[in-house]
Amino acid sequence: MKGFGMNPASLDWAFVDKLRKFTKMKIVLKGIEAPEDAKLAVEHGVDGVLVSNHGGRAMETGRATIEDLPEVVDAVNGRIPVFVDGGIRRGSDALKALALGATAVGIGRPYLWALTSFGQAGVERALEILTAELRLAMRQCGMPTLARINKSAVILHDSRS
Numbered sequence: 001m002k003g004f005g006m007n008p009a010s011l012d013w014a015f016v017d018k019l020r021k022f023t024k025m026k027i028v029l030k031g032i033e034a035p036e037d038a039k040l041a042v043e044h045g046v047d048g049v050l051v052s053n054h055g056g057r058a059m060e061t062g063r064a065t066i067e068d069l070p071e072v073v074d075a076v077n078g079r080i081p082v083f084v085d086g087g088i089r090r091g092s093d094a095l096k097a098l099a100l101g102a103t104a105v106g107i108g109r110p111y112l113w114a115l116t117s118f119g120q121a122g123v124e125r126a127l128e129i130l131t132a133e134l135r136l137a138m139r140q141c142g143m144p145t146l147a148r149i150n151k152s153a154v155i156l157h158d159s160r161s
């Protein structure tokens with residue numbers, strides 16, 4: 001398990017099997033965007049998937065992760081948690097992702113911007129703002145608890161057509 005570098009071309013499902021045997025720790029695969037890969041992730045025994053295109057930094061012409069999410073959620077069918085990041089900028093973005101079946105959402109650049117502008121206090125404030133916005137959006141959709149969030153909060157367009 002050494003010498004894999006940052007983006008090794010040799011990363012394949014055999015590698016995931018090796019990793020699974022190597023550790024009892026939880027394995028969450030980051031960068032899953034396709035339902036086919038999500039199914040394979042379950043079959044290869046990982047504990048969760050993170051729908052991510054690395055903030056569009058890896059391949060900026062792909063779909064947004066919010067568009068990938070429903071297909072991945074369908075493919076996983078409740079067997080493991082599905083996380084998502086990429087473009088979450090407001091509490092309402094988080095609500096949409098949760099409504100589409102995400103177990104939780106992540107942010108990247110928003111906390112980096114807050115950190116570089118205002119340090120730790122900035123990050124804490126950014127999280128406060130996002131949480132307050134999420135609570136407000138939930139109330140406005142008549143979904144006052146996380147358990148009450150469901151698909152009716154969003155209208156889907158077919159992003160493959």
Ligand SMILES: Cc1cc2nc3c(=O)[nH]c(=O)nc-3n(C[C@H](O)[C@H](O)[C@H](O)COP(=O)(O)O)c2cc1C
Binds near residue numbers: 054056057110
């Ligand atoms: C400066 C920078 C470096 C990143 N490096 C990595 C990386 O090495 N590996 C990775 O999986 N994702 C990387 N990401 C992506 C983040 O982990 C995360 O998926 C992404 O920032 C989420 O999207 P958002 O920035 O729109 O919230 C990086 C993002 C930024 C902004």
